[in-house]
Every structure is written in C-alpha cells, then in structure tokens.
Amino acid sequence: MKCDLCDKDAVVHLTQVVNGEMKEVHLCEEHAKEQGIDINSPISITDILMGLGEAKQGIEHELSPACPRCGMAREEFRKRGRLGCPDCYKTFMAELAVAIKAMHHSTQHIGKIPGHEGAQTRIKSQIARFRKELDAAIAREDYEKAAQLRDQISAARSQADDAGPAEGGAQ
Amino acid sequence: MTLDGLLERHGGWLESGPDEGPVISSRVRFARNLHDTTFPGWASKEVRDRVWNEVLQAFDQVTGGSGFLRWRMDELQPLERELLFERHLISAEMVERKSGSGLFVSEDECRAVMVNEEDHIRLQSLRPGLNLQQALAEADALDNDIEKTLTYAFSTKLGYLTACPSNVGTGMRASVMLHLPGLCLTDEIKPVINAVSKIGLAVRGMWGEGSEAAGHMFQISNQTTLGKTELEIISHLDQIVLEVIEHEKNARLRLMETQEVRVQDHIGRAYGILAHAAMMNSNEALDLLSGLRLGTDLKLMPEIVRRDIDQLLIRIQPAHLQKAAGAVLSPEERDIKRAQLIRRFLEGKK
Numbered sequence: 001m002k003c004d005l006c007d008k009d010a011v012v013h014l015t016q017v018v019n020g021e022m023k024e025v026h027l028c029e030e031h032a033k034e035q036g037i038d039i040n041s042p043i044s045i046t047d048i049l050m051g052l053g054e055a056k057q058g059i060e061h062e063l064s065p066a067c068p069r070c071g072m073a074r075e076e077f078r079k080r081g082r083l084g085c086p087d088c089y090k091t092f093m094a095e096l097a098v099a100i101k102a103m104h105h106s107t108q109h110i111g112k113i114p115g116h117e118g119a120q121t122r123i124k125s126q127i128a129r130f131r132k133e134l135d136a137a138i139a140r141e142d143y144e145k146a147a148q149l150r151d152q153i154s155a156a157r158s159q160a161d162d163a164g165p166a167e168g169g170a171q
Numbered sequence: 172m173t174l175d176g177l178l179e180r181h182g183g184w185l186e187s188g189p190d191e192g193p194v195i196s197s198r199v200r201f202a203r204n205l206h207d208t209t210f211p212g213w214a215s216k217e218v219r220d221r222v223w224n225e226v227l228q229a230f231d232q233v234t235g236g237s238g239f240l241r242w243r244m245d246e247l248q249p250l251e252r253e254l255l256f257e258r259h260l261i262s263a264e265m266v267e268r269k270s271g272s273g274l275f276v277s278e279d280e281c282r283a284v285m286v287n288e289e290d291h292i293r294l295q296s297l298r299p300g301l302n303l304q305q306a307l308a309e310a311d312a313l314d315n316d317i318e319k320t321l322t323y324a325f326s327t328k329l330g331y332l333t334a335c336p337s338n339v340g341t342g343m344r345a346s347v348m349l350h351l352p353g354l355c356l357t358d359e360i361k362p363v364i365n366a367v368s369k370i371g372l373a374v375r376g377m378w379g380e381g382s383e384a385a386g387h388m389f390q391i392s393n394q395t396t397l398g399k400t401e402l403e404i405i406s407h408l409d410q411i412v413l414e415v416i417e418h419e420k421n422a423r424l425r426l427m428e429t430q431e432v433r434v435q436d437h438i439g440r441a442y443g444i445l446a447h448a449a450m451m452n453s454n455e456a457l458d459l460l461s462g463l464r465l466g467t468d469l470k471l472m473p474e475i476v477r478r479d480i481d482q483l484l485i486r487i488q489p490a491h492l493q494k495a496a497g498a499v500l501s502p503e504e505r506d507i508k509r510a511q512l513i514r515r516f517l518e519g520k521k
Contacts (some may be wrong), residue, residue, distance in 0.1 A: 080384040084213035086324035106398020109330025
C-alpha cells in the first residue's frame, strides 16, 4: 500500500466510519509525522484533511508555490478550498488527492465524457468501469464474472494500445 | 418575454406533472467549465465577460436556444434577482454576483443555465413530481448542445473539472424536493434524516435547516459526484426517495388510523387561520400551507387543488410579493400582503 501523498510505502493506515461509509487514509512514516499523527490517540480524517494545509512545509520545496496558468498561490488555494483554474488540479494534486478520496470514496471518473474527447479517453473510461465491476464481482465471490471482466479489461487495453498515444486533456 | 411576464405565470415546472403525493419536484444540475479558462471566482472581469459571450454564442447551437430568456445579472434590480432565486432558477450565491454573470431560462422555466456562478456553467433541468430520469435526459441534451461549440475542462481520471473539488467527476447534483408532514407530525423525521445521511445522500430543509424545516419541505440530493455514472447516482437517489415516500405514506396512514380527529383539527385550524388572518409572516404561512397541502392529499379539502398550493408557496415569498405590489415593502407590509393574497385565494375556492 502506497502513501496517499508520495510513492513510499504507507506505514500508518487509518480507517474511520463517517456517515456510515468507511474512509481510509494511508501515510508513510515521514508524512504521518508531518501530519502530527500520534498513532495512540484517536484522530479524525477531517482533522488530517484540514491539517494538510499547515503541516506540509517539509516537502514544500518540491511543490510549485503557485499554479503556472492562473497564478493562484498554494496558500490562497488552502485558504479558499476552491481552485483557480482547471490546471490547478495538477498543481495542487498533493493536497487534492486525499481530500477527493475522502469526499467521494473514489479517484476515478466513470461517467459522461465530453463529445470532443477522443477514442483513447473512451477506452480508458470503459476500462475504469470494468475495474469497478471486477471489484464488485470479487467482493461477492462471483469468480466466473470476475474472469470474464478480466478478459474484457485486457481486450480493452490492447484496443487502447492500437488507438495510439493518449490525446490531450489534463490527466 | 420579460421578467414581469415570468411573474404572471406560476413556475412552469409546477404547471403540469404526475400526481406524486409527497414529491414536489426533481432537479438535475451539471457543473461545467471551459477548457484553459480561469474559474469565475478567480477570473478577471474581462475573462468573465468573454465566458458570457462564448456561452451566448453557444446558445445558437442549442435546440430551441433562441427561445431561452436571458439576463445579465448586472442589468437586473436586486428585487428581480431575488425573484429568480425564489423561483429556483438561480442560487443564493448567484443573487450576489454581477459582472459577467447571467442566466438563460427556457420559457417553461424547466431548463436554466447560470453563467459565471461558482463554475462557468451550471445547467439544470427541473421537473414536477418524481422524474429524475427525464430531468437527467433533458440536462444531458442541453449539455450536449452547449458543448457543440465550447470545449469543456475534462480529465480522463477526474472527469469534469470544477472550481470546488466536491463537484468534480460527473459535476452532477440530483435532488428531489419532498413534502413530509406525516413524518414531521409523528416525530419520525429525525431517524429518517439520519438514515438517509448515512448512505451518502444529503437532506436539507427547503426553508430552514434539518428537522426544523419550515413547511415540512425537504430536499434530498447526492453528496458524491465522482466514481459513479450519472445513471447510478440517479437510480440510488430514486430508490431512497421511493423508500422515504413509503415511510411518509405509512406515517399518514397511521395518523389517520389512530388520531384522525387530531389530524382534522390540525388541517382545519390551518385553514381557519389562513382564511382569516390579516397579517402573516413567511414561516407561519409555510407551516399552515403545509397543513393545507396535507389536507388535499388526504382528500379532506376537495375544493383545493394541491398544485395551487405549490404555486402559492412561491407567490408568498418576499420578492414575489414586492414585485406584484410594484413597490419595496417593509416586513410588516409584506406580512399584510401575504395574508391578503392567501385570503383571496381561499375566498375564490369557496
């Protein structure tokens, strides 16, 4: 399990039931310390999400201080909780990843796709939907369906390779 | 049609629709933003004006687009903006916005597009009764029409990119407006609100908060917008709303079985006060009209049609009263006009 904030292995795993839904946060040792997490005391995910704003000085130098497109400063974003432009999603992804996961219990869109998006996006979206179905099939121990979905995913993947390199749009 | 023309009508989305008992209306709203463009809350006046003009041009490609009424917020009086808010055509946040912000509304008021609210585009479809599927289909078609000429900000991973991360993904908020007097009178509303909140849906009072909602009106909507398809979100909401309706119907049945006289008394008193009071504030009117609405549902007042009550609920709001009077009114003057309006309505039904 990777840390939600970097690529290191997570050593702190927090689970909390909020509104009847389970939310999880995984952090590496370094980021757990930065968040001021004392493993022996009860902690709320909301506190961690809110705390992300203040406690990240340690890796501040690696993050760009402002969005290169719209100029919104990191501090400004943390204060407002609103983004300045679509590119801010890339600039502030470190903070956003955890918040989005906690809000939506997901990090992958599987809904409508704008008409101007190309074949590559559509295939990727199809794969994401298959994956979601696969997780559900495994959870209810329907291994026949799971095997079927696994085949569909690999077929869609090779289709994606044929469709050529990824087209535009923020990732 | 002008804004005054709009006032003559009673809210197109209330004018027709299936008989759904506790359900008043269904709404689907999409948040959309333009590719490579600063979000309205952080954009300069020039950028916001450019977005308005781009959406204006995009409306040429919208089916029936020329029939949409359109206003820029800065050309409307504060009272007119309030009026649009009371008709559920703009948000409270939009009332405060000016430069570059504006609104498109279909003549039947079932479809509306806010430009430069929190996002560049907030489009909605509003339908009477429980009809999320139709609202979704209409919002979807309008969305497709608008994006014929505009390029939306979209990411393969995060979906439609919005100013607030709580809307990212589908950018969709679906909601159903419900009248739940049975659950309120039997004191069962709190557990129902708690149960619904536990399964990822939000419950709000239409006027006022939580279980203290004035007029026993509630709105149930989806909270998460990412990781599910639009249809999945709507099916889930639909299913839960049907369960809430079932609870409401059971509560009404129990009330009539065990406390019929008390229910008759509650509704009769509501009628009595509404028919004779000379002054009435908003909250009191909402609560009493709720009683009357329950009375029509229980077939206790054959002379009154529920749709008329739903229209009254909008016409007794402050901006509507003032617009009808053609003057700015003090709260006390509004209370007098409100009581008058309701009295005349009931006299006409005798």
